[in-house]
Amino acid sequence: MEIKKLIRKIDFKGYSFSFKPFKNGYIGSIRQSFCNPDCYNSAYILQLDKNFNVLSSYLLNENVNLLPRFQNWSRGIEDSRLLDDKSLLCVSVDTNPHWKTEMAYVEFSNEEQIITKIVRLYVDGENGIVKNEKNWLFLNKTDDTMHLLYSYNPFQIISVDLNTGKGTIIKSYNKNNINLNSHGGYCIYINEINKYLVIVRNFVKNKNNHDEFINSSWLLFDDEYELCGISKPFLFEPDEVNLHGYQMCMSLHLENEILYSAVTINESIVNIYELNINEVLNSIEIV
Secondary structure, eight states: OOOEEEEEEOOSSOEEEEEEEETTEEEEEEEEEEESSSEEEEEEEEEEOTTOOEEEEEEOBOOGGGSOOOOOSEESOEEEEEEETTEEEEEESTTSSSSOOEEEEEEEETTTTEEEEEEEOEETTSTTOOOOOOOOEEEEEETTEEEEEEEETTEEEEEEETTTOEEEEEEEEOOTTOOOOEEEEEEEEETTTTEEEEEEEEEEEOTTSOEEEEEEEEEEEOTTOOEEEEEOOBOSOTTSOOTTOOEEEEEEEEETTEEEEEEEETTTEEEEEEEEHHHHHHTEEEO
């Protein structure tokens, strides 16, 4: 699979970049963080032209009065994935007293440059168990209900009420001895083939039992969220990853058979790659 990098990188300090079509270009979200030792996160909203040049930006006001905030090792929303030009999914830590990461649904106003709604998301039936939650992958949304890819081993789909934050597992299965240790990147729906195209980051356990990034894979799901195919692992930048770094794709956009991919390299730069969608689909082996 050929990967062609655009000439320019995103010319704005930060990482974990996500974008969506907006006006005559794109709207983007990018994360900045400062740690010493506690981490302080800021989310910036960008307006970009069709060539991904940054035209304007603003610091998103988190409107902390919407939810109680707690002392923690990290403050502010993290790793925002835009759903459209006024809503996103993100990770937060200081919205709970348990010192655990959790997912949140956010609505914001571009005019007022402020968050107008934030809902903490959780999975029902955990019997009070508090654990780290992150990397939930958005699939689709209808009114106030959202479906997300929650787990890859087994594959699990959850349905979330965006008013209460309650998530319920609606599908759980294993597939043909496929055993993935993966984190969700991003998903788009391809109307021409009626399939969900998903990119994931693959990991191995290091000697400290922590996940170490090794590569990425494409997954293909049908309308019933059944896994249809998986690609061989690949790297966007073979020469720029090692056991201390990673490549994280947090946005995909398909236009005229070109798949635009936003990839953070080692929390330092964001590259935009363009891929031919047919080459991507041809790299996926049916399971």
